[in-house]
Amino acid sequence: MSSTVPPHLLQRMQEKKQELEHLLALRQLASHLQTHFDELSEKFDGLMQGNQATSNVLENWAGVFRTIDLTEKYASQDQDQQGQEKTSLVRIPTS
Numbered sequence: 001m002s003s004t005v006p007p008h009l010l011q012r013m014q015e016k017k018q019e020l021e022h023l024l025a026l027r028q029l030a031s032h033l034q035t036h037f038d039e040l041s042e043k044f045d046g047l048m049q050g051n052q053a054t055s056n057v058l059e060n061w062a063g064v065f066r067t068i069d070l071t072e073k074y075a076s077q078d079q080d081q082q083g084q085e086k087t088s089l090v091r092i093p094t095s
Helices: 007-082
Strands: none
Touching: none
16 A cells, blocks of 8 residues: 555645635634624614604604793783783893
8 A cells, every 4th residue: 555645635635725724714704794793783773872862852842842832822812911012931141
């Protein structure tokens, strides 16, 4: 029996070693990609929570404006009944 390995088997082994190296590199890159997407997902979750908070604030403003409008109408009606001059409900100092 000879101890030499046929050249086509040596070539096949070399190809398999290269394939294994490529697969290990691919596994490492896939792991990095998964980590990146996990971080990106966490950032999107934070953005969604921020958007929800903003949405809630904007929804509340509609109620605030309705309340101001109703209060001004009530104050206007009250002043009309009393014959007084209409004044602003909200006064903002400018100086």
